[in-house]
Amino acid sequence: MSGGGPFEAYDGPSGDDQGEEAKNGLGSPRDGDGDRTHPAPAPAPGEPPRIPLPRASVEDGELPLPDLAGLAPPHLEHRVLKSLLGAWALAACSAEETAAVEEHLGTCGSCADEARRLREAVGLLQRPESLDLDPGLRTRVLDGCLDRRPPRIPVPDWATPYDAETARLDALLQDFGDAEWHAPVRLRWFRGEGPTSRRTTVAGVIAHLLAVDGLVALALGLDDPLAGAKPAGTPAERTEAFWEASHFPPTRSVRAPWREQTHALVRTVSFTGGASRADEAPGTLPVSYGDFELPLRDALVDRAFECWVHAEDIAEAVDYPYAAPAPRHLHGMIDLAARMLPGALAERRRAGLASPAATRHLVTAGQPGRSLRLEIEGRGGGDWLIPLDAPGAVGSADHQVAHIALDDVEFCRLAAGHVSPEEAAAGQVGDREAIRDVLFAAASLSRM
Template sequence: MNGGGREGDRRDDEVRGARRIPGPRGAVDDLDLEAMERPALPPPGGSTPDEAVPEQGAAEPDGDVEPEADAVDEPEPAMTSAATPVLSHQVLKALLGAWALSACSAEETAAVEDHLTGCAPCADEALRLRDAVGLLHTDGSLDLDPTLRTRVMDGCLGRRPARIPVPDWATPYDAETARLDALLRDIGDSEWHAPVRLQWFEDERPATRRTTVAGVIGHLMAVDGLVSAALGLDDPLGRVEVPLSPARRTETYWAATRPPATRAVREPWRDLTHELIRTASLAGRNVAERSVSYGDFALPLQDALLDRAFECWVHGTDIAEAVDYPYQPPSAAHLHRMIDLAARLLPAALAGRRSAGLAGPAKELVTPGEPGRSVHLEVEGHGGGDWYIPLDSPAAVGSPRRAVAQVALDGVEFCRLVAGRIPPVEAAAGQEGDREAIRDVLFASASLSRL
């Protein structure tokens, strides 16, 4: 409750001068109109300007007239800075945003919090603003979860199954092409020309080839043409006779795209991936075993699409590193299938290296039925498992064998080895047993890589 007189005027002045959240300002607002309207404060002596300068024509007191006793009393006590200022409801409501941001002074904070205990509408608004401020200070990544698409699709298909479902063996390719397409959709036009260095392992040493982001997508499309040919679809490279080797197909495509490809390559590549998945889904069960020729070797269609999924992930990572984009490994189930494919290809890769004199000879079995030697490949972490790689005969991976060595690798690191991204001598996290057998398996894994 305010009293009258000078104390009440001073209290009103403090209310008018209270700090608040400023609104949009115009040019005229640059003038401190509030300060211009504010009455002048009394000088230290205690008299006001009106008292210091008498009005014109007023009689001045005689010099021998003594002042009244009340005129020399102690000055009126001023409000201390520690006291809570008395502010109107509108001022306190305007301060709620600054209070939520912890931008009020100590006096304003005390006044606002005292007001919130008795004003329900302001209390509700304060809670809403404080929750909004919490969203501004999140430490989490704003990038979408890479598994979001899979979770959404699983939820949708759980409620309404697809009329023609994608075969289980084609789902890794479907997922990895979709993830790569999401990356490509996010990058700008200039980033399609960002340099990318492709790596693989050839003739016991690393090999590299420089291209662009658009060139990488052209490479994927050129090799996908091998799968489209097996399904009776048109070759994306045209009607001219094109070699079956993935590397030669890629070089043919790059030579035909002068000047280098731009982001226009994304649409034909994505259309081709959709057509491959659609055709595989409509072709029936027997199509999974249809042979896809790579020139020097062939794979059944289900393994060929798994190989293409692996290539999409590997080259998606290459592109992501070139444009500084977050990119995660495949899901554990899909990564496990990719590792299993590489493990199943290792016996043939070992045999090829032996014929070229690059690996130790196979041991002849003296006793019929005697289990041959094997290397226990222990893949840890994401998508891991245990595989036994035969050394002496092309028997199936995982059959009972006498393990002469054990090598342990992380799942993603093993895939990087198979992709030619790390040297074989640096890949293993742990080794035990026959060192020559371990070396042969690691180098055979790296030899699976190609352009």
């Protein structure tokens, strides 16, 4: 290139000049890339500098900002675009960067694969949602099928909560590996004035359900899962006896007998009706819990309730969301707890753990007396009048002295011993002692 001026081509120094440069430490004729590297000559007097000074920002002047709409994405190097993939997956890139990255993903397979993996990882950071189907879906599907073709031997209505909850828990257990079966679980319940607990594993919880459901199996004349173990009556005693009889801690092998027992119970009550005599109503067969009895229809609702509570314990241990029962099943569980409250309150009075009954309101069985209105909100809720002075008394709105309002699931967790009476989120109006006694009586319904 010919011509003078500051940008005139430079062909390098002569041989004498090279030696002078080396002597003065000005560098070698070529750098590592093979390009000539020489210090730029100083500009001639009166010429502008080779490196322009910083330009003033558009915002600092009166010129309008450029319109970026419709401009092509900026041209960025591959390494820059790859470094932006994480921000792109989190939707943290600017509009121009996003356009550049997405244009690049259409031509670069390795970056496209990395972007897909990063997007999937971002999805795992979202709040977990239950992968289980709506608990009411099974009921709706069955009802639709049964409307078309009624079963020859239908499952009694009072046995459907147990049938549904055991099926849901079995579905949760289906894909568990060894690690999940040995995940630690803490069984919690309320005793006396405070909470208590017992440490076990997921397999140990299923063994507990197998042992206690065996009380219903015995009442129906089925095989006892504790056959050969030390005889025991209460749920806690049966569970401890079952655990002690095992040479090793329970493993995933406990699922098969538990599952078969649940199916046998549902089949038997469907065929027999669960009456103690042919002239009695279905579901009246007494089931002994050692220190108290329940009719079969209530015992199966009780077992459905415990199955749901312990399924939540298991789901929490393996960090998996678990939904509440169908509303009509939840209502049946709450109704059973409400009917058991007067007896639980009387038992606490005998133990000196509740305030004595009001003398002026002492009544006999079948007579109205002081009552507390229990209002359970939610789709499984309702209203119950709880007699306060005698287990066999009749709740009367005319003698209502207090009112408690609770969410349906919250009340069930109180009755399971998972929420303390002091922490129960209850709306409370009226006699404070009566309210405290009923809340503590609800918690005392829980057991191992």
